[in-house]
Amino acid sequence: MTSQVFEPGFRGGGPVRSIARIVDTVSDRIGVALVTRDRDHGSPVPYEGLSGRWLSRGGARVFYLGTRNVTQWLRLLRELRRQRFDLLYVNSLWAPMFTILPVLAVRLGLIDADRVLIAPRGELSPGALALKGTKKRLFLRWWGAVLRDMAVVWHASTPMEAGDIRAVCPWAAVEVNGNQTALPDEPQTPDAVNTGPIRLVFISRITAKKNLDLALCALSRVVSPFVFDIYGPVEDERYWAECRSIIRDMPPNARVTYRGEVHPDLVRETFATYDAFVFPTRGENFGHVIAESMSVSCPVVCSAETPWTDVLRTGGGTVVSDLSVNGLRTALQRLAAEAPIERARRRVAAGEAYRRWRAETPETNILDQVSGEAS
Numbered sequence: 001m002t003s004q005v006f007e008p009g010f011r012g013g014g015p016v017r018s019i020a021r022i023v024d025t026v027s028d029r030i031g032v033a034l035v036t037r038d039r040d041h042g043s044p045v046p047y048e049g050l051s052g053r054w055l056s057r058g059g060a061r062v063f064y065l066g067t068r069n070v071t072q073w074l075r076l077l078r079e080l081r082r083q084r085f086d087l088l089y090v091n092s093l094w095a096p097m098f099t100i101l102p103v104l105a106v107r108l109g110l111i112d113a114d115r116v117l118i119a120p121r122g123e124l125s126p127g128a129l130a131l132k133g134t135k136k137r138l139f140l141r142w143w144g145a146v147l148r149d150m151a152v153v154w155h156a157s158t159p160m161e162a163g164d165i166r167a168v169c170p171w172a173a174v175e176v177n178g179n180q181t182a183l184p185d186e187p188q189t190p191d192a193v194n195t196g197p198i199r200l201v202f203i204s205r206i207t208a209k210k211n212l213d214l215a216l217c218a219l220s221r222v223v224s225p226f227v228f229d230i231y232g233p234v235e236d237e238r239y240w241a242e243c244r245s246i247i248r249d250m251p252p253n254a255r256v257t258y259r260g261e262v263h264p265d266l267v268r269e270t271f272a273t274y275d276a277f278v279f280p281t282r283g284e285n286f287g288h289v290i291a292e293s294m295s296v297s298c299p300v301v302c303s304a305e306t307p308w309t310d311v312l313r314t315g316g317g318t319v320v321s322d323l324s325v326n327g328l329r330t331a332l333q334r335l336a337a338e339a340p341i342e343r344a345r346r347r348v349a350a351g352e353a354y355r356r357w358r359a360e361t362p363e364t365n366i367l368d369q370v371s372g373e374a375s
Contacts, residue, residue, distance in 0.1 A: 001034045002098040003091040006062065008047060009040035010264045011233045013205050014288030015121045017264065018157075018180045019091055023060045025179070026367045032060035033083075035076065035098070037067060042235060067097055077110070085113040086371065089155075093120040093143075094136075100143070107150060117175075117370055118147070119155040120285070124164045127282025127305050131208055144169055155366055157286040158307035164285075177366040178307075180286045185358050187351035188268070188296040193344045194275055197225035197255075198336045201274040201298075203267060203289055204281070206243070207235045211280040211303070211323075216246040216256070218328035219278075224336035225253045228278070231262045231270065272296040275343050276335055280320060280328055281305060295358075297351035301331055316353035317346075 003019050005012030023032055038051035050064040052072045066072050088106055090099040099118070105111040122128055129136055147169070154174045156162035162174045200219075204210045212230065219228055234240045247256050262270050267289070271277060277293040277300045284290070284306040293300050300317035302308060312319050318331050335343075 001032055001089040001091075002095075002102050003034065003036045004095050004098045005041045006034065006036035009043075011041035011043070011205070011235075011261070014180070014284075014286060015091060017182075017288055018121075018286065021180060021182055022366060023062075024058060024182075025363075026060070026365045028059055030367055030371060032367070033080075033085075034060060034062045035065055035102075036062060037098070038064040042233065080111050083112070085111070087115050087117055087367070088113040089117040089119070089367070091119045091121060093118060093123045094139070103147070103150070103152075107146065115370075116147075116150055116152040117155055117366075118152055119157075119366075120161075120165065121157075122161065122283055122285030124168050125161070125283030125285065125305060126164070127303075128209055129168070130282070140168065153370060155370075160307045161285040164283075175366065175370055177364060177369050178286065178361065179363055179365060181288060181291055181361075183291055183295045183358065185355075187294065187354045188272060189351060190272075190297050190344065190347045193340050195340045197227055198276070198338070198343065199274045200226055200228045200276050200278050200301075200332070200335075201231070201271065202228070202278050203231045203262060203270065203293075204279065205235050206230075206232045206240050208239050209282045211282055213239070213243050213246060214280050214323070214325065214328060215278045216243055216250075217325045218280075218332055219254060219256070220246060220250055221325065221329045222333045222336050223251075223253060224333065226332075226336045227255045228257075229274070230256070230258045231260065233261050268292050268296050271298040274298055275347070276301055276317070278332065279303075280323055284308075291354070291357075294350050294354035297347040297354070299346045299350040301328075301335065311353050311357050314353050314356070315349035316357075317350060 005016050007020050010016055038046040051066045053064055055062045092099045103116055106113045148171055154165050154172045156165055156174050156176045157178050162176050165172050165174055250256050271293045277298050280303045287306045287308055290300050290308050294316050300312055303323050304319050304321045309319050320328050320331050
C-alpha cells in the first residue's frame with residue numbers, strides 16, 4: 001500500500017484520514033505494509049525520528065521514506081523483494097514516486113504482487129481534470145494503456161466517482177466503497193443561536209480545485225453584513241496571492257480573515273462555531289470536510305460536484321448548481337439576510353440530514369472487500 005502523505009501528517013486533507021481509516025479497520029486476517037513519505041505535504045522537514053524507519057500501527061507496518069535518500073530506497077526495495085503480495089494498493093493516479101514507480105515495479109517484476117488497486121481520490125472528476133487538462137490528457141494516453149494492460153482494479157469512494165472513472169477509462173473494473181470516516185453516529189447540536197452577522201467559514205487546502213477565489217468574488221457582492229474566516233494550508237502561493245487581492249477589495253460590510261491551518265482534531269470544534277461552511281469545490285470523490293461540518297450541525301453551501309448533493313438537498317445545506325459568481329452570490333445573500341431563528345433551524349436540519357446519512361453508511365473495509373474477507 002502506498003500514499004504520498006500519511007499520519008502524523010495532515011496537510012494532504014481528507015485522503016490522509018481515509019487511508020488511516022482503512023489501515024485501522026482492516027481485519028486481522030490481512031497484513032498491511034504502507035509506504036509513505038517521511039514528511040507532511042509541502043513540508044521541507046521530515047517527521048522527527050521517523051525517516052527511514054518502519055513503525056508498527058496496530059497490525060500494520062508503516063515505512064517513512066526519504067525520497068531523496070538512495071540508501072533508504074535500496075533498503076526498502078530489498079525488503080519488498082523478499083515478500084510476495086496479494087495486492088498493491090496505490091492512493092493517487094498521478095503520484096510519480098508513490099503510484100507510477102511502484103506500479104511499474106510490479107509490471108517489470110521488481111515487486112511481486114498479484115493485483116493492483118488504484119484509488120484516484122477525486123483526480124478524475126471533471127473539475128480536477130480541467131486543471132492542467134492538456135498535460136493530464138497526454139499522460140493518460142500512455143498511462144491508461146499501461147493500466148489497462150495490467151487489468152488493474154479501481155477504488156471509487158462513491159457511485160459518482162465510479163462514473164468519473166468509467167468516463168475516462170470505459171474499460172475499468174471498479175469497486176465502490178465509501179467507508180471513509182470515523183465520525184460519530186449522532187450529530188453535535190448547536191449550543192446557541194448567533195444573533196449577530198452570519199458567520200461563514202472555509203476549511204480546506206487552498207488550491208484552485210477548492211475554488212476559494214469564487215467564494216470570495218461571490219461574497220464581495222453580498223450586501224448584508226457577514227464574517228468569513230478561512231482556514232487551511234496554502235498549497236499554491238500564486239493562487240493565494242489572487243485570493244488575497246480579492247480580500248483587500250472587500251466592501252465595508254465584510255469581515256474576512258485568514259486564520260491559518262487547523263489540525264484535523266480541531267476541525268469539528270471549529271465548524272461548530274459557524275453558521276455555514278462555504279465550499280464551492282470543483283470536485284470531491286468523498287468530501288470529508290462536508291461530513292465533518294454536518295456532524296456538528298453546520299450547514300454546507302456547496303457545488304454540485306460532490307457525492308453529497310442529495311444529502312444537502314434534504315436539509316444539510318445548499319447545492320449551488322450554477323457555479324458562477326452570481327449563482328453563488330445569490331445563495332450566500334439569501335443566507336446572510338436570514339433572521340437568527342432561521343439560521344438555527346438550518347443548523348438543526350443539517351444535523352438531522354447527517355444523522356440519516358450516517359445510519360446508511362456501510363462499514364466494509366475496501367481491503368476486506370477486494371480480498372473477499374468482508375462478511
